[in-house]
Amino acid sequence: MRFRAKAVDFTCIEQFTKVVSIIAKMTQLCVLRLTETKLFFILNDKVAKGGIWCEMNASNFFDEYRMDGVGEDANEIYLEVTPDDIVRSMKTAHAAKSVKIKLTKKFSPCLTFEIELASKTGQSRNVVHDLPVNVIGRKLWNEYKEPSVPDFDVSIHMPPLKSVKTVVERMKNLGTYVEVSANHSGEMRLRIETEHVTVSTHFKDLEVAELDNGDSQTQRRDMSTMYGAKVDIRRLLLFLAGQQLHAQRIVCNIVDERVLHFYLIQEDVTMQFYMPIIHQ
Structure with a gap:
């Protein structure tokens, strides 16, 4: 599995941070689903905490986006993430030149945020955040389908x-x-x-x-x-x-x-x- 995305536009970086901040206010833990063209933040526990389904077009947020899933017939990745960790990492991206997000293997599977900041001397410096994630097996993917919409009154x-x-x-x-x-x-x-x-x-x-x-x-x-x-x-x-x-x-x-x-x-x-x- 591989995932890599890069954003260089400040407005896109700011908007991505706002979206994740909203989700972080509603839940401490959720699932990040990655497909070839979209990202989803999902919480399907409607009884205890309520349900969340957030759908984002990757091209609207990232200048570069590449994802290789578990196979050709299932080209997706599901990760259990802590939204607040992402928000804290993105706080250092204020006025960043670029933000890279990668799926890496360190002490455990991680989402690694590489944030390039400009210094007063004109030289760039990088801030790296490794956020531990849990990879969700394919047999559990059905639990994170888009919620069915009932007939509302x-x-x-x-x-x-x-x-x-x-x-x-x-x-x-x-x-x-x-x-x-x-x-x-x-x-x-x-x-x-x-x-x-x-x-x-x-x-x-x-x-x-x-x-x-x-x-x-x-x-x-x-x-x-x-x-x-x-x-x-x-x-x-x-x-x-x-x-x-x-x-x-x-x-x-x-x-x-x-x-x-x-x-x-x-x-x-x-x-x-x-x-x-x-x-x-």
């Missing part, structure tokens, strides 16, 4: 995340869980309910993604019906605080009392998050 475009984050930060002082709900009239509601108080905030006139399935029953649905799911307010804040990508579109998908799914779409990366649901 409602799909709604999110309001500005800064506004949502401000509301949720105030709510965290009142309780532990927050219900996120929406309807087909373009309304989203954040509600926290305790023995002593119930507080809710409403966002209106949001764009709703309607599925044209030809079902007349669906077309006649009650547009005001709210579909929602309750989640840990701290995990929702982690998601909101980590959004530095300025995504072109963020869609919130809800299966009533079962699934809360966020889908972020940007030109060079797409990210999916499944929030663990609280059943009470």
